[in-house]
Amino acid sequence: MSTFSPTVTLNNGVVMPQLGFGVFQVPDDETTAAVASALEAGYRSVDTAAVYGNERGVGRALASSGVPREELFVTTKLWNDDQGYDATLRAFDASLDKLGLEYTDLYLIHWPTPARDRYVDSYRALEKLLADGRTRTIGVSNFQPAHLERLVAETGVVPVLNQVELHPGLQQRELRATHAALGIxxxxxxxxxxxxxxxxxxxxxxxxxxxxxxxxxxLRWHLQSGNIVIPKSVTPARIRENLDVFGFTLSDEDMAAVDALDRGLRTGPHPDELN
Known part of the structure; x- marks a missing residue:
């Protein structure tokens, strides 16, 4: 793991860097250079998704980086159209092929899409991938408390994490309390x-x-709040700057000043409304 980032131990004992690199909205042909810059700067966690269309670009950067596979933490996600048990397994195979990897470190259901009502079946497929050693951990993204509680009640397997929109303007306090109660x-x-x-x-x-x-x-506020964080940039100087957040500490007063910015500001869709 990176010497630059602290780590978080997930609920199944797997260790993950707390600060990673995201590639949302980065075109595939730009992704390779961006991820290469991130790995050179010291990032060791990379987050992509099938729907981003840049898994191949991530894979090219990983393959040419010279960083040993065991030092990397690679996340990708199942897109909504591929939910359902068998479709999930096929989608995972496609993602793994594009990444050029033998396994992922984390595989997520990208959105609950409650109107489709397939996320429990999809999660059972993730459980099989986990049991088969094809992914080291499984989790979800954009799940609300009710979705999480149903998933745990019906499968008995608690996701290692829930990736959600979260920033000072949208602090998701109720959801984070649910996470804390469930060990997510x-x-x-x-x-x-x-x-x-x-x-x-x-x-x-x-x-x-x-x-x-x-x-x-x-970013420092996120880290001190206990959040795992995946900032995105394609600019090498900004990529390095986003990693340079360990040489200072925010005081309790500083943290409270950032906490006060919470106002329900969403930059993306509400999870209950996306299908």
Missing amino acids: ATEAWSPLAQGALLKEDALTTLAERHDRSPAQIV
């Missing part, structure tokens, strides 16, 4: 709210005080 790690996508909050006075003031960027303040 919280992972944040859109951790910087796509830049929507970076000019907030509270963040610019803290950035000036700590001689850091507002983005670094937000």
Whole structure:
């Protein structure tokens, strides 16, 4: 694992870097260079998804990086159209082929899509992949408390994490409390709210005080809050900056100032509305 990032021990004992690299909305032909820059900077966790269309680009970067496979933590996700037991297994095979890997470290159901009502069957397929050693951990993304509680009640297997939109403007406190009660790690996508909050006075003031960027303040807030975080960038300098968040600490007062920015701001769809 990276010497730069602290780690989180998931509920099945697998260790995961707390700070990783995301490739959402990065075209496949740009993904290889972006992931290569991230790996060179010291990231060891990379998060992609079938629907991003860039698993091949991630795979090319991993293959040419020279980083031993056991030092990497690779996540991908099942898209909504492929939910259902057999379809999930086929989709996983396709993702693994594009990544050029023998296994993933984490496989997630991307959205619950409750109107389809296939996420329990899909999760049973994930359990088979886990039992067969084809993925080291299984989890979900964008699940609400009711979805999580049903999944655990019907399968008895608690997801290792739930990846959700989470940033100072949308802190998901009820959901995080459910995670804590069930032993599920919280992972944040859109951790910087796509830049929507970076000019907030509270963040610019803290950035000036700590001689850091507002983005670094937000990432530090995530880490101290216990969230796993996967910022995205295609700019090498920004990729390095997003990893450079371990040389300072936010005080309780600083954390409270960021906590006060919560206002239900979503940059993506509500999980109950996407099917």
